[in-house]
């Protein structure tokens with residue numbers, strides 16, 4: 001399609017004209033101004049405060065107690081020095097480790113010690129006291145993950161040493177053992193620069209994403225969705241301007257409002273950190289400008305991608321309200337991969353570099369803390385440019401095609417066909433969001449309360465509420481009818497056999513996705529301190545009911561018409577796998593989810609997957625807690641395969657044979 | 666001035682709906698042509714294609730000698746389009762709205778042109794009032810002024826009197842007559858027989874996406890033997906149904 005003589009009325013001129021009017025129009029909107037001011041004034045200080053309290057918790061209390069003669073420590077076999085997270089004999093490194101101790105001059109040592117940090121120093125080291133009464137000093141490099149791990153090892157060694165000494169020494173003297181023997185002062189020995197870089201690198205991408213989203217969303221919805229809603233879009237598009245010019249002008253408007261609110265927020269961030277005198281003292285160190293510039297460059301494609309994504313969203317939603325409704329899930333979709341990069345374990349690799357948002361967030365973090373590998377950073381940058389390009393392309397298609405003018409297909413027509421697939425995805429995202437925000441906090445407080453809150457308030461309740469809100473019959477949508485006796489019996493055995501399914505998948509995927517040790521420990525230790533009955537109620541029956549209401553009930557009921565049997569099995573299975581927010585569990589749980597979905601489709605009763613789920617969890621828990629299965633994967637692969645085949649076979653038998661009898665009732 | 670041949674458009678959202686099915690008609694300069702048909706007949710879709718907002722699946726259309734698919738930019742320069750659901754930017758004033766579109770159309774000496782239009786449509790008293798505070802009648806006046814800010818040779822109005830009170834509707838019809846006198850081409854759609862009867866030099870009757878007849882009012886009467894346009898319409902629809 002040719003767009004007429006280009007020279008007459010250049011693209012740039014068109015863009016600038018429209019942009020100017022869009023901007024003027026936008027600045028008259030109290031909501032825009034409110035967002036621009038509210039974010040820096042309220043949101044940013046709140047976030048700063050939160051991150052500070054999180055920082056406080058991370059730093060454990062300083063260990064101070066009665067000193068003992070250091071000679072005993074040095075002579076003992078336990079006198080180990082920790083380097084790079086591994087234990088080494090007190091030999092050559094010992095000298096290096098004791099060296100800084102000579103400079104130690106204040107008793108409290110710790111944080112205020114401004115001994116010059118040695119970049120080549122080990123990740124963590126124990127510095128022995130020169131005189132009696134001085135604390136043992138532990139230096140570690142907190143900006144490196146291994147540094148934190150090394151610190152933990154040092155602490156363990158000290159504790160062990162302490163306990164050993166306590167036993168014989170005090171027993172010999174006939175004294176009651178004191179609480180602690182060794183005085184230690186802990187200090188982060190990373191360079192201030194590295195600390196600042198790491199901290200800033202973790203925060204910057206998250207803050208940036210949040211700000212661009214909050215700053216740009218309203219503008220995007222107002223000048224894109226609103227333009228159609230108000231009936232000005234047809235007028236605008238019948239004016240002699242290129243479609244591309246419309247796209248660029250709107251993009252520029254979104255970018256500018258997002259940019260202005262981001263800059264304001266950053267200024268506010270600076271002020272509030274100074275004001276609260278926060279744990280961001282690492283930021284006192286000025287980073288090399290080259291690193292900051294590089295980080296800025298890395299985030300540029302991210303900003304472009306987000307802007308385009310906001311425009312895409314705005315072009316696709318039917319109206320402003322729908323856009324706002326979707327903004328929470330959209331925010332989560334964006335923040336989740338960024339949050340992933342802020343985890344201490346995350347490290348830029350060739351695979352993560354390719355993931356949208358995560359790649360750049362990691363690259364920014366590593367560039368700022370000065371540990372980046374140029375090749376990987378370049379890869380992340382290239383990937384981000386590609387992602388941005390694709391998103392801009394999609395936004396371009398969305399804003400220049402006929403569908404932009406016509407709006408999305410009428411929802412009512414879709415609903416009349418019983419197609420609630422979009423709403424199903426929305427419900428799933430909402431559940432993840434709830435789980436992420438509230439569930440984890442609640443579980444941190446108390447496991448019982450946490451389980452109840454998570455299962456009932458963030459899983460079952462939203463599901464039932466969504467079905468009711470969409471005006472669907474709850475009983476029929478959730479398939480609440482009573483199961484047939486035969487199916488229920490099959491479900492009990494199938495649920496038990498299904499324990500093999502998850503383990504089989506875990507076994508198959510283990511060369512690719514190893515289960516991290518910490519995860520196993522956490523999973524195993526989760527149930528400690530519960531009676532069997534209480535635990536079965538809490539970890540088997542409760543999730544059985546609540547999770548099935550969401551997945552096999554609401555999600556299957558809302559999406560099956562659109563996706564078909566196979567489609568809904570795969571989709572709900574995938575969602576079931578994803579909800580646990582743990583990579584090693586996606587596939588095993590996902591496959592289990594497919595089986596459970598199949599069971600509800602075959603039997604026609606939600607009670608069937610509830611029984612299977614509860615029996616499955618109950619059996620796993622009983623085996624683990626009674627020690628019958630101490631380690632995972634004790635069963636050989638053929639046994640697991642057999643159990644899986646049995647589970648599948650039993651589900652296949654469900655709903656068979658008595659169709660005529662079922663129809664009569 | 667407007668030349669439409671065998672125009673067809675089907676919507677897939679997702680079930681196919683044939684909105685326009687082989688529509689053809691023409692309009693000459695100094696002529697007012699009415700596109701007359703009931704709701705859902707395909708009027709809006711046809712006019713949107715002429716305004717280059719939708720592209721036709723089949724057939725062709727030319728406005729002021731420019732093909733709507735090949736030269737959309739030239740077509741947009743030649744038309745003043747008033748959509749059925751036309752709206753105004755709530756946070757811009759009447760004057761700003763006219764200025765904005767004068768800029769988009771690169772109207773030379775835009776300030777004077779805007780002044781003239783404001784006088785012609787009696788917008789002056791509320792020139793600096795934000796559009797969301799204007800009454801429906803005032804809004805429509807601003808919309809019309811906006812559509813002709815570049816003094817286009819062709820006017821395409823989609824159900825312009827819909828939702829207007831009698832007085833404003835009368836002003837609008839008077840304006841259309843004035844444009845005809847000035848030698849402009851006017852194509853407007855309506856489902857109100859009386860409007861078509863009063864204004865149109867020729868009428869194209871559209872039903873279920875097809876043109877049933879295109880003729881002067883007298884020609885239509887002679888063809889059907891009815892005097893009342895409503896009866897003419899009913900008879901055409903019935904004979905098309907056979």
Ligand SMILES: Nc1ncnc2c1ncn2[C@@H]1O[C@H](COP(=O)(O)OP(=O)(O)O)[C@@H](O)[C@H]1O
Nearest residue numbers: 406676678682684703704705706707708709710
């Ligand atoms: N955006 C659209 N999506 C789906 N169907 C549409 C759309 N616009 C119009 N239609 C259908 O096309 C047919 C003609 O509509 P339209 O051109 O608006 O008629 P009129 O303006 O004469 O009332 C109608 O059946 C209508 O339902």
Ligand SMILES: [Mg+2]
Nearest residue numbers: 708709749824
């Ligand atoms: Mg219409």
